[in-house]
Amino acid sequence: MTNLSTPTKPTWCPGCWNFQILAGVKKFLENSKINHDDWAMVTGIGCHAKIFDYINLNGINSLHGRVLPTCLGLKVGNPNLNVIGFSGDGDAYAEGMEHLIHAARYNSNYKYLVHNNQVFALTVGQPTPVTERGFKDKTTPLGVKTTPLNPIKLMLVAGATFVARVYADVNQIEYVLKEAFNHKGFAFIEVIQPCIIFHNDKGYAEKTYSLDKVKHDRTSFEQAWKRAQEFDYDVIDAETQIPLGIFYQTSRPTYEELQPQLIELIKKKKSWKDIKR
């Protein structure tokens, strides 16, 4: 196994919760039995995307909002690669929104982790589609008026076969990645990640509870839908409860399995470049 660390010094703000995500991903990769050469990572653009520089894996630091088609391209080129994509909430739910819906629909066998800090952090804290009403910044001095998007509900209706939300905590990240890589198909994982500079939602942590503790049945779409409605990403108050864990998991043929040529590559453990054309 290769050393996953890189010589690059992180430039995240001291105390940024992205450090927890980085530690969780590295812990998962270090404990995985798969050779690190068989992994590839893809990132968008933003604070989240700096993770690309801090993990010694092959991959593509792609364009803002284009993580998902890049992941799909890697899987089509080499279906045997273990691919993981990282986006910010702006990346996933604004610039990349159209890809997200089709990624859920296609069900290609890669995993997708969204660092949701409810702002465009790298460009100094503008609101995204998941920012709560009333949030003010220089671009929106009178406060956000529109209701936020609920990405968990969106993924459920778009047909995602694995839908999860965790907090930016090293053990939660490791746990959910293990579950996601045991799942065959697209895995949507949202991480609630406070941005200590522009959206310090540390208070959310006290509002969370684990779906495992309430005997949630992840195979039930009805139960998942009900739990997804409990937190709507708007202003939190004394009543707010934020469920964490795996909302929904189901089985459907993957994009790769629907393409006979790709099935052959998977069986022979080969990639497109090995095919004579």
Ligand SMILES: Cc1ncc(C[n+]2csc(CCOP(=O)(O)OP(=O)(O)O)c2C)c(N)n1
């Ligand atoms: C197509 C395009 N639009 C806008 C930008 C400018 N831009 C760079 S990073 C960024 C914000 C990223 O926000 P998010 O995806 O939430 O990631 P975070 O920084 O919060 O981790 C923006 C708008 C860009 N690079 N490309």
Ligand code: SF4
């Ligand atoms: S601006 Fe926010 S998300 Fe970006 S590094 Fe600083 S704390 Fe982290």
Ligand SMILES: [Mg+2]
């Ligand atoms: Mg963000």
